[in-house]
Amino acid sequence: MPPIAHRTAPWIAVDWGSSNLRAWALSAQDKVLARGGSERGMLTLTPVDYEEALLEVIGDWLPGTGSVDVLICGMAASRQGWREAAYLAVPTRLDDLIQGAVAPPLSDRRLRVRLLPGLCQTLPGRFDVMRGEETQLAGLVAREPDFSGLVCLPGTHAKWARLERGAVTRFTTFLTGELFGLLAGQSVLRHSIGEDDLSDPDCREAFVTAIHDIQSAPGCYPAWLFGLRAADLLDADLPAGEARKARLAARLSGLTIGLELAGLGDELDGPVTLIGNTALCDRYALVLDVLGHRSQRLNGEAAVLAGLALAHRALAL
């Protein structure tokens, strides 16, 4: 093969979120040939900016003549994004997301862009939406077409989805990551919270104790929050300095993720498949283990690539 084959991509996958985009040049066999990305997420862009922001990242991968498929998932397909791909209502199969894709207006004729839709749930009292995570779930289904079980995608807005034979039947989003961030960074607790390290035995113990505490009385969450501040002010059974802040951070994390787990209740009836980055999945796996539940992993990047590849194959049919 001539050297140019290493640069020109048969097709391109993009995960375009609120705060950044990540792109991959892929072979016809869906192998990663190159990676790129930028901080030009949906929140920084208006519709006319998207094509240029995309070309900035993937321009080198485009052919001199002809065109390539570019499959995009995430917030770029939201109403505030490039062009809206309307939510598909659950229950919905995950091998068919391409049916809800839209094509944005383009100037560069080398691009054949498809924006994949998110999912919504319109059950009264259980309204919910996702954009981006459905493609990671599709990646799980790409690997195991008849997958059934409970899947958790930890993060700013953690998602728990019930899959039955390759379809999403229902899902619930918890504001967990955002809640933790606000409390650790913006509330009165910010004076008391540092960075935890769950490989440290004291942090780990504080984390595990918090998980049990919140399971026993989830309504006490706002009281235990203030209790972190009070314990710091009263020098209560705590080391000084950063060690103290680390331990209080571990407790805040255990209380907040633990509250999410308490909210799942009977939904948590078997092993959980965790999709996401390693550190956060480690943390959730520990919470699940403490509560007596098994878990397995799927790397978040591998999942989104497999989901976009599944959609790309469906496009070719």
Place this chain on the structure above:
Amino acid sequence: MPPIAHRTAPWIAVDWGSSNLRAWALSAQDKVLARGGSERGMLTLTPVDYEEALLEVIGDWLPGTGSVDVLICGMAASRQGWREAAYLAVPTRLDDLIQGAVAPPLSDRRLRVRLLPGLCQTLPGRFDVMRGEETQLAGLVAREPDFSGLVCLPGTHAKWARLERGAVTRFTTFLTGELFGLLAGQSVLRHSIGEDDLSDPDCREAFVTAIHDIQSAPGCYPAWLFGLRAADLLDADLPAGEARKARLAARLSGLTIGLELAGLGDELDGPVTLIGNTALCDRYALVLDVLGHRSQRLNGEAAVLAGLALAHRALAL
């Protein structure tokens, strides 16, 4: 009496919090002769600033010769304040707060300042602190010396205190008000939340429904939070514009105060005495009523004045 009697105060009461101070000139019979205040709260001051900040507000009430008692409660007596008055540990009587008072260094010899202490609870797992609210509780005891019962002081950091025959035996602080403020103002929900009005039947219904929802599953709090955003995005059974934002604000308020009530559990075993401002006490009274509990009121300003007067009388003994 000469006119000067109307300006010179026999004694002065001050409630000095994090973000402001309020002062009252009082007669020998504890009647309010004049009121003052400023935005120079603890967070804006260093120890050397306090005397001048105080004189700015109460200077006109001081005598030409002689001196007056100035009793101060609140965050001015914290470690980061004027001078620290160490916490008194519960259980503690409320008619004796003056025993823990401290006198800060002063230049103006017309001032006889006493800073009242806060309360702390050092029960493992139940660490807690209060500064300012103990004086409002003392005001309740001033009116009813053998008071026993559960008292709630709603606010940024809502306090629930158990009183037995005029003493505080235990208390719990909930981060409720701060949590609501962060979520309504800083989270992704800020796009969906406005100002509610519980006299509007739709807002009231949303508020009451939220209280019941959170009682049934307090662990679902972070899921119901995201549900507010999803309901807005999906136009789910909601009016447009400000009416929508008001209804979602009412639901957020009901969920957040309701979570606090869920956390109280068996502690909530009889009528509740609410101390605070009218609007917030109205809201808590409604939550209590929805959950089948009676409540009575004590105005927050009346309570703090009665508490400072009780301490002043004890000082004279």
